[in-house]
Amino acid sequence: xxxxxxxHKTIDGVERILLSTHxxxxxxxxxxxxxxxxxxxNKGKDCRIIQISQLxxxxxxxxxxxxxxxxxxxxxxxxxxxxxLALIFDVGDYRRMRQIGDELASNKIHVVNIDHHPxxxxxxxxxxxxxxxxxxTGEMVYDFMKAxxxxxTKEIAVGIYTGIVTDTGSFSYSNTNQKCHQIAMECxxxxxxxxxxxxSVYENSSKGRVALLGLILNQIEYNDTGELAWFTIDQSMxxxxxxxxxxxxxxxxxxxxxxxxxxxxxxxEKDNNSCRVNFRSKGKYVINGIAKALGGGxxxxxxxxxxxxxxxxxxxxxxxxxxxxxxxxNGELK
Ligand SMILES: [Mn+2]
Numbered sequence: 001x002x003x004x005x006x007x008h009k010t011i012d013g014v015e016r017i018l019l020s021t022h023x024x025x026x027x028x029x030x031x032x033x034x035x036x037x038x039x040x041x042n043k044g045k046d047c048r049i050i051q052i053s054q055l056x057x058x059x060x061x062x063x064x065x066x067x068x069x070x071x072x073x074x075x076x077x078x079x080x081x082x083x084x085l086a087l088i089f090d091v092g093d094y095r096r097m098r099q100i101g102d103e104l105a106s107n108k109i110h111v112v113n114i115d116h117h118p119x120x121x122x123x124x125x126x127x128x129x130x131x132x133x134x135x136x137t138g139e140m141v142y143d144f145m146k147a148x149x150x151x152x153t154k155e156i157a158v159g160i161y162t163g164i165v166t167d168t169g170s171f172s173y174s175n176t177n178q179k180c181h182q183i184a185m186e187c188x189x190x191x192x193x194x195x196x197x198x199x200s201v202y203e204n205s206s207k208g209r210v211a212l213l214g215l216i217l218n219q220i221e222y223n224d225t226g227e228l229a230w231f232t233i234d235q236s237m238x239x240x241x242x243x244x245x246x247x248x249x250x251x252x253x254x255x256x257x258x259x260x261x262x263x264x265x266x267x268x269e270k271d272n273n274s275c276r277v278n279f280r281s282k283g284k285y286v287i288n289g290i291a292k293a294l295g296g297g298x299x300x301x302x303x304x305x306x307x308x309x310x311x312x313x314x315x316x317x318x319x320x321x322x323x324x325x326x327x328x329x330n331g332e333l334k
Pocket of ligand 1: 028029090116135136137167
């Protein structure tokens with residue numbers, strides 16, 4: 001059990017608090033920050049959610065009163081330099097805060113990590129609250145509220161519910177457990193509109209996203225056994241579909257749905273010298289070791305990395321290490 005009471009005490013002793021999450025934020029990081037924001041506002045704290053990326057459209061429903069800000073050095077650095085505390089959600093790696101992390105470090109701010117991923121940035125956080133058994137960071141925020149006897153408000157519940165529903169794929173992935181459903185029940189009791197959140201997150205695809213999906217569907221490749229499926233997205237496809245980096249989120253989950261596919265891999269060309277790689281597994285194979293070897297990390301069945309090199313360089317490297325890992329786990333010769 002994590003010592004959430006200590007965190008409550010830390011918060012009670014300070015005034016100005018920054019909340020943040022990783023670049024390309026998802027429902028868990030944003031929802032967790034949103035819950036905590038409302039808890040802290042209710043306590044009269046001076047707090048802001050500032051994150052590095054453009055807010056994905058499907059999470060605009062969390063942006064009531066424009067509480068989720070995209071980092072801008074000119075308007076934020078002064079405020080950030082004077083915070084007493086920073087609470088970072090779901091980040092996995094300190095570096096995934098980008099310039100916000102640099103600002104916090106150069107101002108020697110006390111930075112607390114709240115996450116269900118292992119921390120890949122050893123020692124960068126002043127304090128770590130890590131629970132790798134939690135289905136979502138939102139579940140940890142729930143535990144934090146319970147430990148402080150905080151009653152759920154609708155706003156706190158909306159954030160927690162969003163974190164859990166997105167990280168469990170709407171209560172479908174193997175990390176879904178009884179507690180997820182129990183928390184969901186509590187959220188519904190205080191008025192969370194679950195179908196509205198579902199529609200915002202899952203029935204809100206941009207036309208660019210659908211056009212890009214159309215381009216990849218004919219390009220999925222498989223290994224001999226059909227257990228491994230992969231596809232790539234280069235810059236020309238992004239341009240043709242008029243898609244953004246955020247539009248590719250979820251494509252790997254989509255390919256994992258194919259019958260017989262155990263592991264799905266997506267490689268997206270970010271620029272001429274770096275690629276984003278995502279791995280999803282149905283459960284037969286653990287894939288975060290492959291992601292870690294590429295400089296990333298994540299969960300056993302959902303992981304990723306941003307790795308140096310052009311798409312032409314990265315693709316064979318990723319396929320070789322994935323094939324080798326699958327063969328190892330199958331006990332076969334490479
Ligand atoms: Mn998460």
